[in-house]
Amino acid sequence: MTDKESTIKESTIYLIDDDDAFRRSLVFLLESVGWNVRDFNSAITFMEEHEDVPADLGCLVLDIRMPVMSGLHLQQRLHSRGWSIPIIFITGHGDVELAVQAMKSGACDFMEKPFRDQALLDAVENAVRQGGHLRRTSERRAAAQEALSHLSQREYEVARLLALGQPNKLVARSLGISEKTVHVHRQRIMDKASVSSAAELAHLMLLTDPDLLDQIMPPVAED
16 A cells, blocks of 8 residues: 555545535545545534544645634634644635735645646645644654653753753753762653653653754763
8 A cells, every 4th residue: 555545544634615515526526536525514513523633634625714713713723722734725816815824824735716626636635744744743742741741840950951962060050969960860861751862862852842952052072
């Protein structure tokens, strides 16, 4: 089985559009090439059925203009819930400015009506691939957070400085503790986080706090 076939088998395209005829035509198109599809006639209906991200969600294909709750409003609501999912917006003539706003808010693509069938299919495939990457990143981040959750407050402070590339002597000076104490904390951190090097620890810390990357120092040789 190819990667694409595996992705199609495991992923579902969630389609939200209040135009019944248009929505049915998109369902037919997507299913004709093997995608699983769930469709909704409003953003409200989708929200009522899903408190959490559906486990099989490949991407969301979303009409940008709908009554009661627009596609943009739904995007904002999902962001407020912490959902990181790929969204393809469907826009009508004159909605390009709204589409640009949606892209700035994290949408991965927008399709302006009328569009070619193949253009939508290509966009969906790319979005599902991007969604897989987001999901794997989220899983790695959750695992890193779990590993680091066992650290005490002081151990976390030491771990953060080690991840920034500081040697034991500088960590000790920064925290006002002895090098021997730093060494003890370091060993406990490695054991609790199940890592064997400062590089592995830095990787865990970066997964939970990507902003650390801008602060990381070049390695400093210990005396």
